[in-house]
Amino acid sequence: MKKKILRSLLIVLLAGLLLAGCAMGPRAESTPGISANSDHIIVSYMNYIRHLNPVNGQETWRYPEKSNVKQVFYAPALIDGESIYVGDFANDFMKINISGIPTVEWTFKDAKGWYQAKAVKDGSLIIAPNTDRSIYAIDDSNTLLWTHQGDFAYISEPLVVEEMVIVSSQDHKILFLNKADGTTIREVPMNGAVVAAPAYDPKTDSVFVGSLAHEFVRIDRQTGKIVWSYDGSGTLESIWGKALIVDGQVILSDKAGKIVSLSADTGAENWQLYAGGAMPTGLALVEDKGFVAVLEDGTITFYDLTQKSVWSRVISGNVYSTPVVTENLILVAAIKGDNLIYAFDFQGQPVWTFKPAK
Amino acid sequence: MWDTLIIQPFTNVLLMITMLVKNFGLAIILFTILIKLITFPLTAKQIKSTQAVQELQKSPRYLKLQEKYKDNKEKLAEEQFKLQRELGVSPFGSCLPLFIQFPIIIGLYQSIMRAMASTPLELIKLERIIYPFLDPNKILPLQNRFLWMDLGQPERLTVFGIGIPVLTILVVLTTLVQSRVMAPPTEGGNDQAAAMTSSMNMTMPVVMVMLAYQFSAGLALYLVVSNLTTIAQYAAMGRTDWSKILPWVKSKPKAAKPSIVIPDLPDEEEEAKPVIVEKVSKPSARASVKRQRPKMKK
Numbered sequence: 001m002k003k004k005i006l007r008s009l010l011i012v013l014l015a016g017l018l019l020a021g022c023a024m025g026p027r028a029e030s031t032p033g034i035s036a037n038s039d040h041i042i043v044s045y046m047n048y049i050r051h052l053n054p055v056n057g058q059e060t061w062r063y064p065e066k067s068n069v070k071q072v073f074y075a076p077a078l079i080d081g082e083s084i085y086v087g088d089f090a091n092d093f094m095k096i097n098i099s100g101i102p103t104v105e106w107t108f109k110d111a112k113g114w115y116q117a118k119a120v121k122d123g124s125l126i127i128a129p130n131t132d133r134s135i136y137a138i139d140d141s142n143t144l145l146w147t148h149q150g151d152f153a154y155i156s157e158p159l160v161v162e163e164m165v166i167v168s169s170q171d172h173k174i175l176f177l178n179k180a181d182g183t184t185i186r187e188v189p190m191n192g193a194v195v196a197a198p199a200y201d202p203k204t205d206s207v208f209v210g211s212l213a214h215e216f217v218r219i220d221r222q223t224g225k226i227v228w229s230y231d232g233s234g235t236l237e238s239i240w241g242k243a244l245i246v247d248g249q250v251i252l253s254d255k256a257g258k259i260v261s262l263s264a265d266t267g268a269e270n271w272q273l274y275a276g277g278a279m280p281t282g283l284a285l286v287e288d289k290g291f292v293a294v295l296e297d298g299t300i301t302f303y304d305l306t307q308k309s310v311w312s313r314v315i316s317g318n319v320y321s322t323p324v325v326t327e328n329l330i331l332v333a334a335i336k337g338d339n340l341i342y343a344f345d346f347q348g349q350p351v352w353t354f355k356p357a358k
Numbered sequence: 359m360w361d362t363l364i365i366q367p368f369t370n371v372l373l374m375i376t377m378l379v380k381n382f383g384l385a386i387i388l389f390t391i392l393i394k395l396i397t398f399p400l401t402a403k404q405i406k407s408t409q410a411v412q413e414l415q416k417s418p419r420y421l422k423l424q425e426k427y428k429d430n431k432e433k434l435a436e437e438q439f440k441l442q443r444e445l446g447v448s449p450f451g452s453c454l455p456l457f458i459q460f461p462i463i464i465g466l467y468q469s470i471m472r473a474m475a476s477t478p479l480e481l482i483k484l485e486r487i488i489y490p491f492l493d494p495n496k497i498l499p500l501q502n503r504f505l506w507m508d509l510g511q512p513e514r515l516t517v518f519g520i521g522i523p524v525l526t527i528l529v530v531l532t533t534l535v536q537s538r539v540m541a542p543p544t545e546g547g548n549d550q551a552a553a554m555t556s557s558m559n560m561t562m563p564v565v566m567v568m569l570a571y572q573f574s575a576g577l578a579l580y581l582v583v584s585n586l587t588t589i590a591q592y593a594a595m596g597r598t599d600w601s602k603i604l605p606w607v608k609s610k611p612k613a614a615k616p617s618i619v620i621p622d623l624p625d626e627e628e629e630a631k632p633v634i635v636e637k638v639s640k641p642s643a644r645a646s647v648k649r650q651r652p653k654m655k656k
Binding site: 132133170214255 | 478480482483494498499501508510511
């Protein structure tokens with residue numbers, strides 16, 4: 001009898017170990033997606049999209065009301081007036097009216113993969129990248145306009161400039177697509193996979209982007225030619241975040257924590273600094289004041305545009321999401337920390353924190 | 359510790375294979391076979407030990423012991439232990455290799471999942487564990503497309519607008535075949551093992567369906583290849599009973615090649631018929647004295 005019990009326990013233990021080992025963590029691991037303006041702060045994280053009050057960080061509502069194991073949100077929502085556009089890991093992309101109780105206006109269900117990147121909107125055109133190697137163009141009434149099929153998952157926010165949709169591709173290239181029908185206007189080859197979103201400078205009519213192959217380039221939007229390329233004499237590491245463009249300079253950061261300012265026009269280096277540790281995120285611009293850099297270990301530093309450190313704070317947890325700046329707040333999302341969202345004012349004073357209720 | 363000793367080396371080997379064959383799906387198949395080959399000595403030991411324990415439990419001497427000491431559990435346990443020592447059979451001999459294999463199986467699964475990075479965070483983590491001699495720029499991202507599948511997503515083959523989970527079906531079939539051809543004979547002797555196997559046979563396909571249906575196709579591919587490799591390993595050892603799934607195949611004669619031969623109790627009328635045919639594990643000194651070359655068993 002004892003043997004029987006022992007054996008049964010052993011089976012349960014082995015099955016448990018196998019399941020625990022195989023099912024460790026969620027199906028995919030990602031970081032909180034934040035999007036914000038002066039009225040709304042939307043946080044996409046795990047089974048909910050949460051709306052926070054910008055004044056005190058209190059949760060106003062969450063969607064869905066009851067969590068669904070299959071529905072996981074990591075893509076930052078696109079806020080457009082009183083609507084948000086957001087995709088999930090159940091392959092659905094939704095328009096949700098947030099003027100009152102969140103109401104789903106429509107759901108686009110054609111995709112076969114996850115929505116990891118933020119969508120962009122240009123007039124009534126919505127461009128939603130998906131990990132099923134497709135970029136979907138939908139109009140505001142949920143009609144599929146076109147699909148662009150690539151070779152790898154699209155995981156970064158696209159850019160719409162005039163008649164072009166510009167997309168970073170993990171297939172070692174930058175895609176320039178025709179906004180009207182999704183056909184390829186041109187492909188600009190890069191040396192490595194591109195996961196950082198492209199940045200656009202109207203003054204030079206150029207696209208600035210870095211790849212995982214330790215390179216950062218300026219691409220002329222009209223011709224697709226690489227005007228200059230920067231590798232920091234071989235010291236630049238892989239680039240994961242979108243560059244900032246301000247006052248004729250391009251400010252970029254690499255994975256190792258190097259922040260570099262280049263002339264947008266010539267690519268000449270203005271200055272560079274070491275932020276003090278790994279930084280797998282982009283920088284966030286605080287208009288006319290400077291920019292915020294956040295290290296993976298939770299160190300937040302505010303720099304003015306001449307590379308001078310103005311203030312620094314440390315939060316609990318690891319940061320893999322680029323901080324978001326509103327009219328008066330700097331929002332930082334952390335995982336494995338005491339709180340999910342930390343809000344600071346531009347002087348570095350903590351304003352509020354948000355921790356989801358269990 | 360776990361990452362450094364198991365996940366990192368496994369993932370890097372998987373990535374190296376991917377670089378060589380230029381196909382991640384093929385790399386998963388080759389990597390699974392490689393790991394199964396490396397752990398084959400453990401599997402073989404486990405199979406032999408399991409069979410030896412089963413044979414021991416069905417032996418007249420063992421059953422006589424049970425009958426003789428049915429009212430004295432302590433003495434029974436003591437005598438059973440003595441017999442096991444004498445024959446060099448350990449009931450834990452089949453568990454230990456299984457326990458050693460477990461971290462490898464889990465590590466194999468986790469390294470496949472790690473390599474199929476689909477989000478920026480997963481890519482960052484993958485890039486960090488790539489050994490310096492491998493260039494992440496040449497490796498990343500991995501092409502997850504294999505045949506009709508996206509290895510990073512649950513697999514469905516769309517036929518006439520209906521998504522058919524082909525890999526999940528294959529996982530169930532291979533799991534069932536594996537459990538059927540590997541199941542110990544149920545007749546006679548102690549049927550505890552058979553009952554345990556029967557419950558495992560019922561639960562494992564259900565667990566596998568859950569894993570294969572919901573998780574990425576890469577995992578389902580691994581499960582199919584792993585099951586097929588295990589069946590092949592059993593077949594190579596001559597332990598499979600194909601008659602259980604193929605009705606036209608004749609069943610194997612029982613105990614054609616036993617792992618052990620158990621001498622009967624000395625006080626019985628029959629003469630003790632020794633002898634250990636095949637050594638399972640290092641036998642005791644007493645057993646060594648009795649051992650002879652097999653001449654009476656074929």
